[in-house]
Amino acid sequence: MADSATSLERLAAEAAGNVRAAADPHGADGERVTAVNSEKNRPLYASRVKVYPKLVGGTFRRLKWIVMALTLTIYYVTPWLRWDRGPSLPDQAVLLDFPARRFYFFFLEIWPQEFYYITGLLILASLGLFLVTSVAGRVWCGYTCPQTVWTDLFIHVERFLEGERSARIRLDRSPWGIAKLARKTAKHAVWILIALATGGAWVFYFADAPTLAADLMRFDAPAIAYISIAVFASTTYLLGGIAREQVCIYMCPWPRIQGAMFDEESLLVSYKDDRGEKRGPHKKGTSWEDRGDCIDCGQCVAVCPMGIDIRDGMQLECIQCALCIDACDAIMDRVERPRGLIAYDTLSNQQRRKAGEPQRLSILRPRTIVYMAAFALVATIMLVALVNRSTLEISALPDRNPLFVTLADGSIRNGYELKILNKEHRERIFRIDIEGLEGATLTRPALAGEEGSTVLVGIDTLRTVKFFVSLPADKLDRLRGGEGMLTFVATDLEDGTRAERTASFRGPAQ
Amino acid sequence: MTDSPKNEIDDVTGVETTGHEWDGIRELDNPMPKWWLYTFYACIVWSFAYWIVMPAWPYLTTEGWTYTKGVIGYDQREVVARELGAIAEGRADEMQKIATLALEDIAAEAALMEVALAAGKAAFGDNCAPCHGSGAQGSWGFPNLNDDVWLWGGTLEDIRTTLAHGIRWEADSDTRQNVMMAYGRDGILTRREVADVAEFVLALSGRDHDADAATRGAETFGEQCVTCHGADGEGNRELGAPNLTDAVWLYGGDRASIIESVSNGRSGVMPAWGERLDASTINALTLYVYSLGGGE
Structure with missing residues (x-):
């Protein structure tokens, strides 16, 4: 904190100059603080004014460091985790294997037709998001959203190379020279490196990470890998480095949706105007009577990555990152007033304080209970579905051209394409039987390579096999209107697991 | 469209208007993005x-x-030819094997068999489907290749011979050849005799028939038909004579169709594909047809 020595009086004096700031958004000396994205400072037809967030220390900043470290670690490390699935299967813990059409997630393995597990996961994620939002506002936006995490990271790079807020403002105002060029080049270079690493990590989720990494280094990887890296690197650079808060304000739908999840009991980052007003500069040693605790130092605005003033009340632009809480708490400590002028607060408690009633929190209320119940319900359904996930499926597709064949002895034969899915990580031998059509016999075409009705299906694969079912001429009366039904049964010879599939049998209409 | 030297400036945006106005709404003269x-x-x-x-x-x-050809000389026909060439080159080894190996050996090698069946299916669609149908289901006068009835034999070798040399294809000296004579039209049998033989043929496959006529027909059958169709009517593969006792009828098995066959004879033709298709395609087709379900 380069300007930690700045006296409170000076801060206050700067804030007083804010009135003039509309014409010159950041003030002539770069120390004045204006919420550039505050509604009153942002005319509809104006270009964006850059935001220069100041670094702040405190509880929430520490929390954000931890969340950043955690989320970035998860993102970069996950593809490198190994998970043994036995021979001939990938040993990457998390892998979206498009060529083989499998999604591996630790102990889980999803086939394309089981995509409903992902749907369920997305529903759970949405419900979780609704629940958290109704309890404590835009926690997702403020702490964990990739846009927030990467923007935060990019701002730290910028701060490291160009200095604190005021230094950055001065640098941007200064004419171009060697020093400025060097700093700017260094910043963009580091941003691009981070962006490349981000795009680079992304592709490892889609192929074996160590192999792909080696291929990428040798310029031997598939073109799509380089294209994906380029696309993700450029979007990371653009969204995290250049566009920043504009993504949240103009591009993201979530700020518009969130309004439906808040209510008067939601904990939101708020300025307690009942305590803060009437705001104004305060001289050390003078009385705190007949005035609010807000000394209008503008620090809440200076640290805001969105360029707004939390004291304007709840607003769409606020991502609720809580950095203004840290900034204000630090000032409150210095002026020896209680912390929490800006804090997680509810609208109800604001009303209660104004009415002189005791404050209280109601986390458990109909809205949150409904979200929790829905979450539990979906989670249970998912769990039951997962536990009962079958590892054997068969399907039977009758030939349509021709529908049936009359054989020399007058019997009728239908052809079927049987698909047998073995989702287990071992070879399995199945016996195929037919049930439900009296007198029908099961045969396999010549040259099938296998005899009789046993079928070997390899590890974790689907096998298509052709079968014929014949019905003797004297049993054709079993067909009604030229159609009968039969059931194919696949039985695992080893453990007796069964799967059935009913199919129609066609013959001439009698 | 600006007729006045200076158009009105919009209050809110400070942008000049075009001077166009519709129902009090004026158009701003903003530059293109x-x-x-x-x-x-x-x-x-x-x-x-x-x-x-x-x-x-x-x-x-x-x-x-x-x-104008353009400096890089791009030509889509060339691209297609090059791509097709690349595909042919890519499977040249397999096609070479399919052309030269014994049919049983191709069938024994699963990966090669897969290629052969795919090639056979494509060739069937291009060459055979017009008569035999896209599913090889056949139609009147064109045999169904899915069933287990083979006029000229259903082994791999028999099927290949039929494919390569055709049936009654005069340009090929090795073609399969036989004659079902026009007994009625050529006056060899009287109408009455033809009708009697038809009754006997109906009796052979166990259908409704006139027993007296069938008995008379049996005599005529013994004189005229046994040479090819055999004493019990079960046909003769060597001669391509159909089995008259089974349930499959190429030209229909009802009374009228049988009378028609006996009176006017039947002589369907299949081209000799050996002169049009290469050895690998003939072998692939043989395996495909065999795999349809009737191979012997």
């Missing part, structure tokens, strides 16, 4: 470059219409 304008310019530059690089403009010469 820069990204849009530059994209547009880039497109113009691109189109000029395209005319030079790629085939573009038609023009008339004394020899007729032609077109």
Whole structure:
């Protein structure tokens, strides 16, 4: 904190100059603080004014460091985790294997037709998001959203190379020279490196990470890998480095949706105007009577990555990152007033304080209970579905051209394409039987390579096999209107697991 | 469209208006968005470059219409030919094996068999489907290849011979040849005798028939038909004579159809494909037809 020595009086004096700031958004000396994205400072037809967030220390900043470290670690490390699935299967813990059409997630393995597990996961994620939002506002936006995490990271790079807020403002105002060029080049270079690493990590989720990494280094990887890296690197650079808060304000739908999840009991980052007003500069040693605790130092605005003033009340632009809480708490400590002028607060408690009633929190209320119940319900359904996930499926597709064949002895034969899915990580031998059509016999075409009705299906694969079912001429009366039904049964010879599939049998209409 | 030297300035935006007004709504004279304008310019530059690089403009010469070929000489026909060539080259090894190996050996090698069946299916669609149907289901006069009835034999070798040399295909000296005579039309049998034989044929496959007529027909059958169809009517593969006792009838098994067959004879023709298709395709077709379900 380069300007930690700045006296409170000076801060206050700067804030007083804010009135003039509309014409010159950041003030002539770069120390004045204006919420550039505050509604009153942002005319509809104006270009964006850059935001220069100041670094702040405190509880929430520490929390954000931890969340950043955690989320970035998860993102970069996950593809490198190994998970043994036995021979001939990938040993990457998390892998979206498009060529083989499998999604591996630790102990889980999803086939394309089981995509409903992902749907369920997305529903759970949405419900979780609704629940958290109704309890404590835009926690997702403020702490964990990739846009927030990467923007935060990019701002730290910028701060490291160009200095604190005021230094950055001065640098941007200064004419171009060697020093400025060097700093700017260094910043963009580091941003691009981070962006490349981000795009680079992304592709490892889609192929074996160590192999792909080696291929990428040798310029031997598939073109799509380089294209994906380029696309993700450029979007990371653009969204995290250049566009920043504009993504949240103009591009993201979530700020518009969130309004439906808040209510008067939601904990939101708020300025307690009942305590803060009437705001104004305060001289050390003078009385705190007949005035609010807000000394209008503008620090809440200076640290805001969105360029707004939390004291304007709840607003769409606020991502609720809580950095203004840290900034204000630090000032409150210095002026020896209680912390929490800006804090997680509810609208109800604001009303209660104004009415002189005791404050209280109601986390458990109909809205949150409904979200929790829905979450539990979906989670249970998912769990039951997962536990009962079958590892054997068969399907039977009758030939349509021709529908049936009359054989020399007058019997009728239908052809079927049987698909047998073995989702287990071992070879399995199945016996195929037919049930439900009296007198029908099961045969396999010549040259099938296998005899009789046993079928070997390899590890974790689907096998298509052709079968014929014949019905003797004297049993054709079993067909009604030229159609009968039969059931194919696949039985695992080893453990007796069964799967059935009913199919129609066609013959001439009698 | 600006007729006045200076159009009105909009209060809210400070932008000049075009002077157009509809129901009190005035149009701002904002410039084009820069990204849009530059994209547009880039497109113009691109189109000029395209005319030079790629085939573009038609023009008339004394020899007729032609077109500017472009500096890189791009030609879609060449691309297609090159791609097809690459595909053929890619499976040259397999096709070579399919052309030279014994049919049983191809069938024994699963990966090779897969290629052979795919090639056979494609060749069948191109060459055989017009008569035998896309599912090889056949139709009147064209055998169903899915069933277990084979006039000329259903082993791999038999099927290949039929494919290569055809049936009653006069240009091929090894073609399969036989004659079902026109007993009625040529006056060998009287109408009454033809009708009697038809009753006997109906009796052979166990259908409704006139027993007296069938008995009379049996005698005629014994004189005229046994040479090819055999004493018990079960046919003769060597001669391609159909089995008259089974349930499958190429030209229909009802009384009228049988009378028609006996009176006018039948002589369907299948071309000799050996002269049109190469050995690998013939072998692939053989395996495909065999795999349909009737192979012996």
